[in-house]
Amino acid sequence: MLPARPVRLDPPPQRHHDTIVVGAGYVGLAAARRLAELRPDHSVLLLDADEIGEGSSGRNAGFAVSVPFNAGLSDAPLSAAERLQLELYERGLNDLEALVRRHRIACDWNPSPKLHAAATADGERRLKTTLRSYAKWQIDYEECDRSQIRQITGSDHYRYGFRTGRNVFIQPAALVRGLADSLPPNVHLCENTPVLDVQAQDKPVVATSAGRFSADRLILANNAFVKRLGYLRDRLVTIYTYAALTPELSPPERRLAGQDGQHGASDLEWGILPANRLGTTVRLVAGKRLLFRSAYSYEKELPAARVEQLLLASYRRRFPEMRRHEFEFVWGGTTALTSNGEASFGTLAPGIYCFAGCNGSGIVKGSVYGRMLAELSLGMASRELAGALDRPEPGHLPPEPFRTIGARAAIAYQAWKAGAER
């Protein structure tokens, strides 16, 4: 949807760098920026296998959420660790906003409440459990019944929900492009340059399609693909999820999507996050197109025709009147999930650092942890770093073939359980 952008392909002249960062999504971009800011005399080589914006960081649903998503929900008093997480996310969103302003990144930055909505009794129960945590975390929310949700979105599909702030809608590809194109001058970005192998020698060495490079420290920020480089294979599950955009809606169709034109700019965008992890995310993007994100597959992408069929079914369930539409864009992307919802943050081997396993919500979280990964790699210490290092590790996954059998069975069971939330 964005105009073409010049791709930065030229390998750097020198083979040794102070730091190499693998992956230019939210994590890698934040890590490279922080390193370059803290050490303006250092050379930072940032390598990505693809073009900026073509990975999951650029092709997600664009909810920049500053509330921890997968934190364990409990009614116990707010712990110091939970308080720190909340602070970090809040700061992460503020830092992103500051960058967007400073570099005038045109990414349709729109602070706007998001809806969490349920179509089933089980979904409603889950949302109400979430609200108990929100009360504890002192996060404002407003409960909505069917007719209120219909008024906002035009869809009669949902029976219960709540609206809450701490969310910004963005055009994710425009944001990652803007972040990449405004990096400090001591970051050398090389796109379309996959890292094929990592060797943890005296100094880390990476083999790439443009030859070998070494560094004093290596940051692995390629999320689900870190397993391909031999790390975290027993901790991360690579899950593909899928999304689609309709063509631009006509004025009558916009009315079906809740745009009565009576609320001015505030009714231009809305977004719904599902009550079930395997449910469907829906967003009205810039008042013009509907976006659907749904369905999961384990380690491999589903065939394109199947993806389109699943997404169309989600669309029709919510907007049965929109019979005319097919999608204009359909795509898939990876996320890295862990068995206990915890990400992996820290040192993998001497001089090799990693953040991976954002569990499907990585815009703000990835930016926060990418920045802290840079600080960790430079040997810095802070309350935030101590808190991040103190979090539990991602749980161990069972060995193959039980891992694959278990993951496929869990997806099938959860999808069945999600029912009308899909």
Ligand SMILES: Cc1cc2nc3c(=O)[nH]c(=O)nc-3n(C[C@H](O)[C@H](O)[C@H](O)COP(=O)(O)OP(=O)(O)OC[C@H]3O[C@@H](n4cnc5c(N)ncnc54)[C@H](O)[C@@H]3O)c2cc1C
């Ligand atoms: C369809 C979809 C919708 C989503 N919606 C949301 C949402 O609304 N809000 C939200 O917060 N999150 C959302 N997510 C999740 C979010 O996109 C991810 O959490 C986020 O992209 C993770 O950022 P990252 O930097 O860790 O990894 P990635 O974005 O995956 O970036 C990793 C980068 O590493 C590169 N790479 C991989 N292997 C190599 C290699 N060997 N050598 C060099 N480079 C390599 C890739 O090309 C990629 O650019 C969604 C994800 C998908 C797929």
